[in-house]
Amino acid sequence: MQLRVGIDIGGTTTVVGLVDESGKVLLKNTFLTGNEPSPNTLILAIKTWILIKAKALNAEIISIGIGAPNGNIHSGNIEHSPNLPWKGIVPLSELFFKALNVPVKLTNDANAAALGEWIFGAAKNCPNFLFITLGTGLGSGIVSENKMIYGHTGMASELGHVIMEEGGRLCGCGRKGCAETYCSATGLVKTYAELTQIDSSKLTARLIFEKARNNEPEALKAFDLLTDSLSLLLVNAVAFTSPEKIFIFGGLAQAGNLLMKPLQEKFEARLQNIYKKTVQIQFSGLKENDAAILGAVALSMQA
Amino acid sequence: MQLRVGIDIGGTTTVVGLVDESGKVLLKNTFLTGNEPSPNTLILAIKTWILIKAKALNAEIISIGIGAPNGNIHSGNIEHSPNLPWKGIVPLSELFFKALNVPVKLTNDANAAALGEWIFGAAKNCPNFLFITLGTGLGSGIVSENKMIYGHTGMASELGHVIMEEGGRLCGCGRKGCAETYCSATGLVKTYAELTQIDSSKLTARLIFEKARNNEPEALKAFDLLTDSLSLLLVNAVAFTSPEKIFIFGGLAQAGNLLMKPLQEKFEARLQNIYKKTVQIQFSGLKENDAAILGAVALSMQA
Numbered sequence: 299m300q301l302r303v304g305i306d307i308g309g310t311t312t313v314v315g316l317v318d319e320s321g322k323v324l325l326k327n328t329f330l331t332g333n334e335p336s337p338n339t340l341i342l343a344i345k346t347w348i349l350i351k352a353k354a355l356n357a358e359i360i361s362i363g364i365g366a367p368n369g370n371i372h373s374g375n376i377e378h379s380p381n382l383p384w385k386g387i388v389p390l391s392e393l394f395f396k397a398l399n400v401p402v403k404l405t406n407d408a409n410a411a412a413l414g415e416w417i418f419g420a421a422k423n424c425p426n427f428l429f430i431t432l433g434t435g436l437g438s439g440i441v442s443e444n445k446m447i448y449g450h451t452g453m454a455s456e457l458g459h460v461i462m463e464e465g466g467r468l469c470g471c472g473r474k475g476c477a478e479t480y481c482s483a484t485g486l487v488k489t490y491a492e493l494t495q496i497d498s499s500k501l502t503a504r505l506i507f508e509k510a511r512n513n514e515p516e517a518l519k520a521f522d523l524l525t526d527s528l529s530l531l532l533v534n535a536v537a538f539t540s541p542e543k544i545f546i547f548g549g550l551a552q553a554g555n556l557l558m559k560p561l562q563e564k565f566e567a568r569l570q571n572i573y574k575k576t577v578q579i580q581f582s583g584l585k586e587n588d589a590a591i592l593g594a595v596a597l598s599m600q601a
Numbered sequence: 602m603q604l605r606v607g608i609d610i611g612g613t614t615t616v617v618g619l620v621d622e623s624g625k626v627l628l629k630n631t632f633l634t635g636n637e638p639s640p641n642t643l644i645l646a647i648k649t650w651i652l653i654k655a656k657a658l659n660a661e662i663i664s665i666g667i668g669a670p671n672g673n674i675h676s677g678n679i680e681h682s683p684n685l686p687w688k689g690i691v692p693l694s695e696l697f698f699k700a701l702n703v704p705v706k707l708t709n710d711a712n713a714a715a716l717g718e719w720i721f722g723a724a725k726n727c728p729n730f731l732f733i734t735l736g737t738g739l740g741s742g743i744v745s746e747n748k749m750i751y752g753h754t755g756m757a758s759e760l761g762h763v764i765m766e767e768g769g770r771l772c773g774c775g776r777k778g779c780a781e782t783y784c785s786a787t788g789l790v791k792t793y794a795e796l797t798q799i800d801s802s803k804l805t806a807r808l809i810f811e812k813a814r815n816n817e818p819e820a821l822k823a824f825d826l827l828t829d830s831l832s833l834l835l836v837n838a839v840a841f842t843s844p845e846k847i848f849i850f851g852g853l854a855q856a857g858n859l860l861m862k863p864l865q866e867k868f869e870a871r872l873q874n875i876y877k878k879t880v881q882i883q884f885s886g887l888k889e890n891d892a893a894i895l896g897a898v899a900l901s902m903q904a
Contacts, residue, residue: 368875377875378874378875425753426752426753440841440842442745442748442750442752442757443748443750443751443752445745445746445748447745447746447841447842447843448746448843449729449745449746449842449843449844450728450729450843450844450845450879450880451843451875451876451879452843453843453875453876454745454841454842454843455840455841455842455843456840456873456875457840457841459840459873460837460840460841461833461836461837461871464833471873471874472874473871473873530764530767533764534763534764534837535841537758537759537760537762537763538743538750538757538758538760538763538838538841538842539743539750539752539757539758539841539842540750540751540752540753540754540755540756540757540758541752541753542753568764568776570759570762570774570776571681571774571775572671572680572681572754572756572759573754573756576753576754577753
């Protein structure tokens, strides 16, 4: 049996899946991404797990696809990621190739998830869409006229780092007021902490979500501010690539209609006339972790 | 002799050119776009001029390409243009086809100019670039991986209507705070009028440009605020499509280094680390009016 490996590297956890030719995730495991200055420990742990499982399944590993924050498809490196412990330029493709000696492809984690949505999820046959992940940060992937947009650098589509508020919240990228400091799980926590004066280290997005469900005014206000910011970001995104659909993915998607309904309403109200009723916002059609794994696998299948 | 017609429709004037197969503009004429509620008078004037000139040159007209604000390549209509006297949906391709009985293609005026830059100008062989026109409004065209981005609606790339300042200046599109209310000739005039309390109807961008050249503090301040806003817009644009080059075109480009030098410096300083030194801002390589005409002609040559 031949298997492909899909790896989804996140700020907190890294998920690895073994996927067969039909696109079925046979096995999956979660690793802590860790706080070490290099990815060597993580790579060793993943390598060990893959080799043990491949042997048990009597399988041959034929490719690895990786989705990682600030992953550059052109170079195979992770470049200056504000949300990972590894600083500067990390040659992750090369390191995995050395560890496992099979072809490796790497891209932005959000691009990989967008590929997963495109090939296996709700974006099937959709030539123009925008994919947004709301987790620790805000990631995005843009497909325009049946092509994933990578740009000159291979690092296009960093909507989390669109500056929305000059002189605003400090971002992990070193600048101020980036979209992801407002529109993300972390952003929601910061907003709620500001509204309540509660120490943000004692808060999680899930907790605020539960409070909002119980109609706590500050939690509802935090969601209100979140959908204000996110609707503006998405309205502006439409002025760039005019997508047909916008998919919302990631931890915050679990907030369901608390997020989606006001987001859709504010978005439609703020759209420029020429775009009204041309764009639909919906949740991703993929399970949280499988999208990124399947997307990474799809990436590894590309020439 | 076979000739193609390139038409550049602007808020104030419309320029029409007769172009031969080598891309040479043989004849050119400028028409007032006018204030009438329909384009019929303009079309009749253009038709008459074309027929007279074609007869004089003993030439056959084989195609028409049109660049117009809010021109939709999919429908051939101008749709809800805030900067033209014709409101709602105007079937301009159909009207020109009826008038002259040759194939007509229409797109956004900025997309047409970007096509001109790509085929005849400084963007030759550049697969990833952003084209910005700073005139009455702010127009833009995005080429990504060797494709012009039209999006689901055919109306992608409206960077002039990226909302930069919530509750800011009223825009022709009916919303507030759009980029073009700050980053355009009109925006520069508004800024200077605010700084000096001079009635904006007594001002032109050229006048402010001359005052700035003479080091008038308010005029310098108006340019400073313009490059603040424009650099932020362009920095955010890089986070979408990561272009290799950004071309500045249109009336404001005549301000030369008064615009370009601070723009380049602020832009580079504000870029996210991963994009630093990957993008070059430069002036368009085309003559003001010919870019749009040649772009429209190039459009009309496409299948």
